[in-house]
Amino acid sequence: xxxxxxxxxxxxxxxxxxxxxxxxxxxxxxxxxxxxxxxxxxxxxxxxxxxxxxxxxxxxxxxxxxxxxxxxxxxxxxxxxxxxxxxxxxxxxxxxxxxxxxxxxxxxxxxxxxxxxxxxxxxx
Numbered sequence: 001x002x003x004x005x006x007x008x009x010x011x012x013x014x015x016x017x018x019x020x021x022x023x024x025x026x027x028x029x030x031x032x033x034x035x036x037x038x039x040x041x042x043x044x045x046x047x048x049x050x051x052x053x054x055x056x057x058x059x060x061x062x063x064x065x066x067x068x069x070x071x072x073x074x075x076x077x078x079x080x081x082x083x084x085x086x087x088x089x090x091x092x093x094x095x096x097x098x099x100x101x102x103x104x105x106x107x108x109x110x111x112x113x114x115x116x117x118x119x120x121x122x123x124x
Contacts, residue, residue: 001031002029002031002033003031005027008120008124009025009027023037025037025038025124027120047061049066055073055074055075056071056074058072059072066084066090067083067084067087068082069081102114
């Protein structure tokens with residue numbers, strides 16, 4: 001999204017322990033961009049994540065600890081596959097990527113994005 005969502009709507013079905021067994025999240029910003037997120041923890045379906053974007057989509061397999069992802073560009077249909085080097089180090093890769101993101105050349109903007117995401121997650 002090009003700006004922080006100002007509308008955050010959620011619903012959930014609790015598991016016996018009180019955590020979300022399934023949930024739906026609807027986000028909208030001032031630019032009228034909408035994001036919909038649907039999560040389920042116990043569905044008997046493939047553990048697959050899908051992110052639909054303006055110019056393509058990303059599929060992750062074995063979500064949430066994916067070993068590979070495929071990016072499909074809808075303009076010409078070409079695909080790019082990204083694979084994890086060593087699955088047992090996946091969390092290390094995530095931490096490294098987050099550290100690099102925060103300390104990148106435009107770090108101040110990145111910190112604002114991170115704060116915006118945390119604000120939205122707190123509302124959810």
